[in-house]
Amino acid sequence: MRRTVAALAAMSALAFAWGETQAQNLLLNGTLDATVQTEITPGFFLPKPADWVNEGSRTIGGPYEDEMSSETWAGPAPTPVTTGGANADDWGVFFKPFSGGGANGLATGRLYQDVAATPGTKYVLTGWAGAEANAMMTDAVLALEFLDSGGVEVPASGVELSLLPTLFTDNGLSFDYKQYMVMGTAPAGAATVRASIAMIGAQSNPAGGGQAFVVDDFELRAVPEPSAFLLAGLAIAGLAARRRRS
Ligand SMILES: [Ca+2]
Numbered sequence: 001m002r003r004t005v006a007a008l009a010a011m012s013a014l015a016f017a018w019g020e021t022q023a024q025n026l027l028l029n030g031t032l033d034a035t036v037q038t039e040i041t042p043g044f045f046l047p048k049p050a051d052w053v054n055e056g057s058r059t060i061g062g063p064y065e066d067e068m069s070s071e072t073w074a075g076p077a078p079t080p081v082t083t084g085g086a087n088a089d090d091w092g093v094f095f096k097p098f099s100g101g102g103a104n105g106l107a108t109g110r111l112y113q114d115v116a117a118t119p120g121t122k123y124v125l126t127g128w129a130g131a132e133a134n135a136m137m138t139d140a141v142l143a144l145e146f147l148d149s150g151g152v153e154v155p156a157s158g159v160e161l162s163l164l165p166t167l168f169t170d171n172g173l174s175f176d177y178k179q180y181m182v183m184g185t186a187p188a189g190a191a192t193v194r195a196s197i198a199m200i201g202a203q204s205n206p207a208g209g210g211q212a213f214v215v216d217d218f219e220l221r222a223v224p225e226p227s228a229f230l231l232a233g234l235a236i237a238g239l240a241a242r243r244r245r246s
């Protein structure tokens with residue numbers, strides 16, 4: 001009986017460790033609530049998320065900064081309600097699809113963060129995204145990429161989810177916000193996992209109207225491969241069985 005209890009305790013300890021691993025968010029400022037003033041055009045500043053890298057460019061106009069900014073109206077429910085902003089605000093990111101098109105060409109904006117990766121470990125990225133009905137984009141993508149120690153993507157290792165099929169589906173919530181998820185296993189040679197959200201090939205809608213693309217509340221978690229978890233469980237079961245025989 002005591003042995004069974006010990007085995008059960010070991011299993012619960014494992015289950016607890018599993019839960020802890022699941023819960024740990026590897027991203028800094030995943031809530032996007034911490035912001036930094038960023039120069040958009042000479043002398044004009046807007047907040048953007050701290051700890052994240054932001055790249056904006058237009059096919060003809062080239063790199064630019066005004067493809068997104070941090071906004072307090074983009075962060076509240078239905079996304080998780082957090083209070084990390086300077087005035088306990090819940091900030092989100094406002095991508096501006098309407099900043100593309102015309103003489104500047106289509107706009108692409110990407111927000112990403114790099115985290116040290118361990119080959120063989122599975123990574124799960126979740127995040128919230130929503131849009132107003134008239135936002136025009138070729139695609140909107142939640143993605144994981146795996147980079148080697150030189151910062152080069154390990155070939156064919158990336159995973160991405162196109163949000164367009166469901167982004168505009170009316171769910172009755174603010175911005176029709178929904179939570180999305182992608183997952184992928186770090187391949188041999190991976191040193192970094194890059195978590196990203198992007199609007200791709202966006203342009204101003206000639207019809208006008210609301211054209212915001214908004215995102216908030218990202219989490220990147222490392223999950224032990226089921227095989228590793230299973231092996232640990234089997235090892236414990238084997239130990240218990242051997243003790244029972246003795
Ligand atoms: Ca939020």
Ligand SMILES: [Ca+2]
Nearest residue numbers: 031075090091
């Ligand atoms: Ca937020």
